[in-house]
Amino acid sequence: MNHKKDKQDISPEVQAQAMAMAKATQKPGQSKEQTKLIAQGIEKGIAEYKKQQKVKARELDKKLKQVRRNETNKTNGSQSQEPSTAHLTLQEPACPTLNWLPWCLLVLSWLFFIGFYVVYH
Numbered sequence: 001m002n003h004k005k006d007k008q009d010i011s012p013e014v015q016a017q018a019m020a021m022a023k024a025t026q027k028p029g030q031s032k033e034q035t036k037l038i039a040q041g042i043e044k045g046i047a048e049y050k051k052q053q054k055v056k057a058r059e060l061d062k063k064l065k066q067v068r069r070n071e072t073n074k075t076n077g078s079q080s081q082e083p084s085t086a087h088l089t090l091q092e093p094a095c096p097t098l099n100w101l102p103w104c105l106l107v108l109s110w111l112f113f114i115g116f117y118v119v120y121h
Contacts (some may be wrong), residue, residue, distance in 0.1 A: 018042035
């Protein structure tokens with residue numbers, strides 16, 4: 001591996017943060033060289049973390065593009081007639097006449113509680 005290229009990838013801000021972390025955790029009697037090595041390790045860890053985040057972002061971007069492509073294909077009618085799960089979640093409930101049922105049950109329960117309170121108090 002080319003170590004000069006790795007050092008160029010690390011920004012001065014990250015280097016300063018890594019050195020600050022290394023100095024904050026410095027043990028008594030630890031040499032400056034040891035602290036410097038710890039700071040380099042922290043820099044490499046930060047660089048690796050950033051690389052992993054870039055990979056995750058690229059994968060997510062690819063998935064989003066694929067979903068958008070599929071959605072545009074659906075609107076153009078080039079997809080098969082088979083409904084997708086995303087399409088099913090956007091549809092209305094299977095039985096829209098039952099939408100009043102939860103509200104009715106809620107009102108009935110409150111009427112029952114009020115009647116019970118009036119009768120026994």
